[in-house]
Amino acid sequence: xxENLALGFAVAASVExxxxxLGGVLLGTLIGVLPGITPLVAIGMLFxxxxxxxxxxxxxxxxxxxxxxxxxxxxxxxxxxxxxETASAVTCIDGYQxxxxxxxxxxLAVAALASFFAGCVGTLLIAFAGPPLGEWALKFGPWEYCxxxxxxxxxxxxxxxxxxxxxLAMVALGLLLGIVGTDVNSGMVRFAFGVPxxxxxxxxxxxxxxxxxxxxxxxxxxSPASREVLAGGVSRLMPSRTDLDDxxxxxxxxxxxxxxxxxxxxxxxxxASFAAYMLEKKLAADPERFGAGAIEGVAAxxxxxxxxxxxxxIPTLTLGIPGSAVMVLMTGAMIMHGLSPGPQVIAExxxxxxxxxxxxxxxxxxxxxxxxxxxxxxxxxxxVPYRWLFPxxxxxxxxxxxxxxxxxxxxxxxxTLGALxxxxxxxxxEPAPLLLGYVLGPLLEEHLRRAFLLARGDPTPFFxxxxxxxxxxxxALVLAVMIWPALRRKAG
Amino acid sequence: VQFRGIKDLLAGLIxxxxxxxxxxxxxxxxxxxxxxxxxxxFPTVLGWIxxxxxxxxxxxxxxxxxxSRPRKQEATLDFIAKAKPAPALAERxxxxxGWRPLxxxxxxxxxxxxxxxxxxxxxxxxxxxxLAALGGREFRWxxxxxLTAVMTAFAVAxxxxxxxxxxxxxxxxxxx
Numbered sequence: 001x002x003e004n005l006a007l008g009f010a011v012a013a014s015v016e017x018x019x020x021x022l023g024g025v026l027l028g029t030l031i032g033v034l035p036g037i038t039p040l041v042a043i044g045m046l047f048x049x050x051x052x053x054x055x056x057x058x059x060x061x062x063x064x065x066x067x068x069x070x071x072x073x074x075x076x077x078x079x080x081x082x083x084x085e086t087a088s089a090v091t092c093i094d095g096y097q098x099x100x101x102x103x104x105x106x107x108l109a110v111a112a113l114a115s116f117f118a119g120c121v122g123t124l125l126i127a128f129a130g131p132p133l134g135e136w137a138l139k140f141g142p143w144e145y146c147x148x149x150x151x152x153x154x155x156x157x158x159x160x161x162x163x164x165x166x167x168l169a170m171v172a173l174g175l176l177l178g179i180v181g182t183d184v185n186s187g188m189v190r191f192a193f194g195v196p197x198x199x200x201x202x203x204x205x206x207x208x209x210x211x212x213x214x215x216x217x218x219x220x221x222x223s224p225a226s227r228e229v230l231a232g233g234v235s236r237l238m239p240s241r242t243d244l245d246d247x248x249x250x251x252x253x254x255x256x257x258x259x260x261x262x263x264x265x266x267x268x269x270x271x272a273s274f275a276a277y278m279l280e281k282k283l284a285a286d287p288e289r290f291g292a293g294a295i296e297g298v299a300a301x302x303x304x305x306x307x308x309x310x311x312x313x314i315p316t317l318t319l320g321i322p323g324s325a326v327m328v329l330m331t332g333a334m335i336m337h338g339l340s341p342g343p344q345v346i347a348e349x350x351x352x353x354x355x356x357x358x359x360x361x362x363x364x365x366x367x368x369x370x371x372x373x374x375x376x377x378x379x380x381x382x383x384v385p386y387r388w389l390f391p392x393x394x395x396x397x398x399x400x401x402x403x404x405x406x407x408x409x410x411x412x413x414x415x416t417l418g419a420l421x422x423x424x425x426x427x428x429x430e431p432a433p434l435l436l437g438y439v440l441g442p443l444l445e446e447h448l449r450r451a452f453l454l455a456r457g458d459p460t461p462f463f464x465x466x467x468x469x470x471x472x473x474x475x476a477l478v479l480a481v482m483i484w485p486a487l488r489r490k491a492g
Numbered sequence: 493v494q495f496r497g498i499k500d501l502l503a504g505l506i507x508x509x510x511x512x513x514x515x516x517x518x519x520x521x522x523x524x525x526x527x528x529x530x531x532x533x534f535p536t537v538l539g540w541i542x543x544x545x546x547x548x549x550x551x552x553x554x555x556x557x558x559x560s561r562p563r564k565q566e567a568t569l570d571f572i573a574k575a576k577p578a579p580a581l582a583e584r585x586x587x588x589x590g591w592r593p594l595x596x597x598x599x600x601x602x603x604x605x606x607x608x609x610x611x612x613x614x615x616x617x618x619x620x621x622x623l624a625a626l627g628g629r630e631f632r633w634x635x636x637x638x639l640t641a642v643m644t645a646f647a648v649a650x651x652x653x654x655x656x657x658x659x660x661x662x663x664x665x666x667x668x
Binding site for chain 2: 049052165166168169172173175176179183185186188190191193214217218219221222223386387388390391392394395397398399402403406408409410411412414415416418419420422423424426427428429445448449452453456457
């Protein structure tokens with residue numbers, strides 16, 4: 001336990017890795033704070049920068065970018081009332097009200113401190129829960145993997161806001177996109193239409209940048225947005241004693257809620273921050289303060305958000321099943337470096353697993369130490385108008401995708417998928433389930449094949465093996481939760 | 493008249509088309525049996541699932557559109573009151589979809605891809621910036637020119653000098 005963490009810190013605290021972590025955190029915040037850029041877009045854009053690095057520094061830098069981008073997103077949410085992603089949408093409600101009352105400083109500081117606390121707890125949880133879970137997962141047969149993936153896919157489709165039916169269709173589309181290219185089992189090339197560039201499948205960067213960056217830019221340009229940046233800037237940063245007292249318990253509760261939601265595949269930070277906010281409102285003696293600048297309304301969702309982001313690494317690193325869209329990006333990065341995320345990672349590459357765990361904590365610490373003094377810089381970035389920003393983002397996307405293998409076909413595909421993703425987004429189809437499907441597609445096919453081969457075509461082991469049955473029941477429960485309100489509406 | 497359900501219908505049709513295409517092209521791959529799945533098994537099943545979801549969505553879209561259509565008399569009164577014919581469906585869709593940013597951003601990336609191997613980084617970026625900027629709400633020649641110059645210099649410095657990506661700057665000209 002302790003020696004594992006010590007190994008991790010020894011890896012993460014090397015000067016080189018510290019610098020990559022720092023660079024990732026700074027770049028992530030820099031990009032994430034820009035209005036109209038969600039953490040996912042930020043990661044997608046900066047993703048190609050990490051390719052040339054060896055696996056460990058690359059993943060450490062990516063984790064840094066992630067935390068930085070998420071923190072940058074909260075800054076934008078509080079100061080501009082513009083939620084970068086669903087996870088910070090809840091922070092907007094009270095954070096922006098605090099900013100309007102001239103308390104932007106304390107709001108930002110509490111958000112950072114709550115995130116840091118949640119990050120510490122989350123890191124410890126990974127360290128404790130990771131290895132036993134990984135060992136447990138080593139006993140998984142193909143049935144358990146199939147059932148778990150099914151549960152994750154269905155959950156991701158149901159949890160995105162909007163329509164579960166569309167979410168499920170996006171999952172199926174993602175699974176189809178995932179199997180483009182050479183079939184590992186038979187060597188047969190599928191859905192390549194004679195284009196040699198497709199024989200290896202559609203690149204992960206191509207899909208991620210197309211769906212999350214290109215589609216997002218077009219959405220921003222097509223929807224008339226009005227932004228109001230606070231004119232005054234941020235004066236007093238430190239929260240008062242009462243602020244800290246008020247937010248302490250909210251932070252603790254938010255952390256607990258977030259950690260629980262984080263480990264469930266498919267749910268992720270968005271649901272966690274929402275649940276934490278609702279809990280605080282329920283528990284408060286005077287719920288009407290919420291929505292009018294209650295500091296608990298900032299502390300709890302920010303803590304939940306970060307705790308869920310942290311514990312989201314547990315299913316990703318131990319089971320190889322990413323819990324949220326960002327974890328999908330991390331999984332993609334690992335696959336790209338020739339690592340297959342899963343239970344064997346902890347056993348075979350302890351320095352990688354523990355190094356990432358330790359660097360996540362260091363990244364969180366850097367955020368608190370660096371970002372509070374740098375807040376003035378971030379605020380001035382918020383004033384950059386979008387008409388200057390978006391062509392630059394298009395440039396980063398195009399150059400990034402091209403640089404992966406110096407192949408123009410990748411750029412064409414990325415533009416096409418971006419257009420498709422935009423049209424689907426306008427039809428209220430969220431892209432996150434598609435990405436999850438894309439990553440899990442080949443894995444699901446592989447395990448499904450093995451499951452049926454071993455059982456000679458008999459599907460009953462899915463329901464007779466206890467762990468598999470539990471995942472199947474979980475899937476049924478998620479589906480029931482989705483169908484129930486619709487049925488009730490029809491009856492009423 | 494609001495075109496309620498148009499989003500469901502459009503999404504459903506897209507899914508239906510892709511699902512049908514998947515089933516069609518997967519027919520070339522051996523299907524196999526459940527015990528020994530061929531390379532066609534998984535894609536065909538997925539195609540049916542996707543097409544099925546698409547059909548349900550499309551049907552739901554049509555249904556909610558039919559239901560939300562006002563009755564004949566009300567529609568006439570509404571029409572007289574406003575004294576303005578409703579724009580054609582295609583026109584509404586064009587406004588709602590934001591064709592211009594979609595076309596400009598997509599075209600700028602396609603052009604970048606086409607120009608990069610032939611003309612090099614600098615011309616590709618100049619075209620990318622001008623095409624992309626056309627998709628914005630306002631377009632000012634001088635502003636875009638300055639932005640292009642600054643960002644192209646930045647790209648050359650970061651991507652070619654710092655990250656040492658093997659891009660030609662203009663045809664045939666590499667650094668080093």
